[in-house]
Amino acid sequence: xxxxxxxxxxxxxxxxxxxxxxxxxxxxxxxxxxxxxxxxxxxxxxxxxxxxxxxxxxxxxxxxxxxxxxxxxxxxxxxxxxxxxxxxxxxxxxxxxxxxxxxxxxxxxxxxxxxxxxxxxxxxxxxxxxxxxxxxxxxxxxxxxxxxxxxxxxxxxxxxxxxxxxxxxxxxxxxxxxxxxxxxxxxxxxxx
Amino acid sequence: xxxxxxxxxxxxxxxxxxxxxxxxxxxxxxxxxxxxxxxxxxxxxxxxxxxxxxxxxxxxxxxxxxxxxxxxxxxxxxxxxxxxxxxxxxxxxxxxxxxxxxxxxxxxxxxxxxxxxxxxxxxxxxxxxxxxxxxxxxxxxxxxxxxxxxxxxxxxxxxxxxxxxxxxxxxxxxxxxxxxxxxxxxxxxxxx
DNA sequence: ACCTGAACACCGTTCAAGT
DNA sequence: ACCTGAACACCGTTCAAGT
Numbered sequence: 001x002x003x004x005x006x007x008x009x010x011x012x013x014x015x016x017x018x019x020x021x022x023x024x025x026x027x028x029x030x031x032x033x034x035x036x037x038x039x040x041x042x043x044x045x046x047x048x049x050x051x052x053x054x055x056x057x058x059x060x061x062x063x064x065x066x067x068x069x070x071x072x073x074x075x076x077x078x079x080x081x082x083x084x085x086x087x088x089x090x091x092x093x094x095x096x097x098x099x100x101x102x103x104x105x106x107x108x109x110x111x112x113x114x115x116x117x118x119x120x121x122x123x124x125x126x127x128x129x130x131x132x133x134x135x136x137x138x139x140x141x142x143x144x145x146x147x148x149x150x151x152x153x154x155x156x157x158x159x160x161x162x163x164x165x166x167x168x169x170x171x172x173x174x175x176x177x178x179x180x181x182x183x184x185x186x187x188x189x190x191x192x
Numbered sequence: 193x194x195x196x197x198x199x200x201x202x203x204x205x206x207x208x209x210x211x212x213x214x215x216x217x218x219x220x221x222x223x224x225x226x227x228x229x230x231x232x233x234x235x236x237x238x239x240x241x242x243x244x245x246x247x248x249x250x251x252x253x254x255x256x257x258x259x260x261x262x263x264x265x266x267x268x269x270x271x272x273x274x275x276x277x278x279x280x281x282x283x284x285x286x287x288x289x290x291x292x293x294x295x296x297x298x299x300x301x302x303x304x305x306x307x308x309x310x311x312x313x314x315x316x317x318x319x320x321x322x323x324x325x326x327x328x329x330x331x332x333x334x335x336x337x338x339x340x341x342x343x344x345x346x347x348x349x350x351x352x353x354x355x356x357x358x359x360x361x362x363x364x365x366x367x368x369x370x371x372x373x374x375x376x377x378x379x380x381x382x383x384x
Numbered sequence: 385a386c387c388t389g390a391a392c393a394c395c396g397t398t399c400a401a402g403t
Numbered sequence: 404a405c406c407t408g409a410a411c412a413c414c415g416t417t418c419a420a421g422t
Contacts, residue, residue, distance in 0.1 A: 016386060040415060050388040055416065115307060115359050122364065150379070160373055163363040164356030167307050171355040172314065181352055187342070188380025208405060232396060242407040247397065 020057055022047040027064055031109040036065070038109075066121050069113045073128040076100055080135040090148035092139050094186050101165055101178055114166050133158075149189050161185055212249055214239040219256055223301040228257070230301075258313050261305045265320040268292055272327040282340035284331050286378050293357055293370055306358045325350075341381050353377055 012020060026046035030038035040061055044054040058064040083096035104110055113120045122129070137155035144151055165185065168178040204212060218238035222230040232253055236246040250256040275288035296302055305312045314321070329347035336343055357377065360370040 010385095013385065019387090039413090051416085052388055052418085053386075056386075059416090061415065115362050157372065157376070160360050160363055160366075160369055161376065164360050164373055167359030168352050168356050170307050171352055174352070177352055180349065181356055184349070184353065184377060184380045186380070187384060188376045188378070190384070192379060192382070202404095205404065211406090231394090243397085244399085244407055245405075248405075251397090253396065 019047065019049050019053055023049065023054055023057060023064075024067065027068060031065075031068065032106065035108040036112050040064075062121055065109055065113055066124055069110055070125045070128055072103070072107065072110050073125055073132060075103055077128065077132045077135065079103060080132055080139070084135060084139055088148075089139075089143040089146040090190075093143050093149065093189070096136070096139060097162065097165070097182055097186070098179075100162055101182060104166055105169065105175070105178075111166050111169060114163055147191060150191050153189060211239065211241050211245055215241065215246055215249060215256075216259065219260060223257075223260065224298065227300040228304050232256075254313055257301055257305055258316055261302055262317045262320055264295070264299065264302050265317055265324060267295055269320065269324045269327065271295060272324055272331070276327055276331055280340075281331075281335040281338040282382075285335050285341065285381070288328070288331060289354065289357070289374055289378070290371075292354055293374060296358055297361065297367070297370075303358050303361060306355055339383060342383050345381060 011017070023043065026043050027038075030043050030046060040054060041051055043064075044051045047054070054064075058067065079099045080096055083092050083099065086092040086095055104114070133155055136158045140149065140153055140155055140158070143149035144153065165178050165181050168181045169175045171177070203209070215235065218235050219230075222235050222238060232246060233243055235256075236243045239246070246256075250259065271291045272288055275284050275291065278284040278287055296306070325347055328350045332341065332345055332347055332350070335341040336345065357370050357373050360373045361367045363369070
């Protein structure tokens with residue numbers, strides 16, 4: 001089995017491939033500009049395709065959002081890999097969390113998905129999530145071995161903590177305070 | 193000035209008063225049962241009134257949610273007052289956070305409002321929020337004076353922390369893990 | 385295969401008519 | 404004053420017709 005949506009299909013026809021890329025670019029642009037309320041019709045128009053073409057690639061709006069979230073998770077993986085190279089074990093974890101927060105700071109569509117509203121569809125992301133999770137687990141374990149982080153912290157806690165920090169970006173419109181929230185969390189990770 | 197919606201109006205006619213109460217009861221019931229997707233038509237029908245009557249009291253769906261959130265904030269105030277009576281200063285704070293979390297655990301409509309989606313309308317709640325905030329500030333200060341909580345914690349951090357914990361109730365459908373998140377936060381509040 | 389857009393469905397909101 | 408529900412508006416989704 002594979003979770004790549006295109007793995008077991010013929011490659012797209014050249015024009016269809018172009019259309020798909022334009023759809024994704026337009027979706028990124030309009031979601032960033034207008035938030036998750038950006039309309040399917042507008043995304044299609046912005047991409048220069050009919051609404052039917054958009055629905056041919058993505059059966060629902062949520063499926064389109066899922067694809068964008070998947071891309072973001074791949075970016076998370078890159079960031080995590082970079083942070084694994086940081087010398088201080090605690091520093092590596094702290095920097096990763098901060099950089100993951102920064103990566104998401106302006107992406108309202110992602111933030112809502114992360115908070116899992118209307119039972120967000122995680123299928124198709126599991127593979128990317130697992131890859132990220134492996135790096136996160138190594139970074140956490142290294143910090144624990146160095147005695148710089150509580151021994152009972154689990155890799156599965158990471159998503160939960162980032163979910164909480166991400167939610168903070170919405171709270172009463174005070175989007176910058178997530179850094180303070182992160183500081184509080186980080187303080188809680190030190191061994192007691 | 194006053195923030196009470198009914199302060200400077202004549203009391204409602206008896207039948208209108210009854211209708212208002214039925215609308216609120218139905219809204220509580222249907223939001224609890226179906227989440228924030230519960231429909232205005234269904235709420236009106238459940239309350240035994242026409243849709244127009246619902247819109248006479250609440251100009252938008254969001255205004256209806258706001259009223260329910262306001263009631264919840266009053267409940268928060270009661271809980272906070274009770275926790276102020278707890279002997280241990282740190283215990284008072286920890287118990288209040290836990291009980292506030294429990295109060296919200298099954299209320300999806302509130303959770304979404306707390307996360308401030310689509311720029312939730314806080315007007316009409318400010319007074320209740322201020323009352324709650326005063327008690328929270330006292331509980332935090334007491335714990336700080338006792339040296340049981342970091343000196344740099346501010347009362348304004350409280351809402352942010354609870355927002356993060358509340359968001360966790362949605363994350364990947366693992367609604368029970370918010371208690372672990374709370375534990376992490378609480379650990380971070382101890383003086384370093 | 386892929387593209388198109390008119391049409392449909394759903395649901396929040398309005399408003400003219402009624403008591 | 405208050406109540407009602409048919410009608411409207413908006414937007415996600417479908418599908419018959421076209422290349």
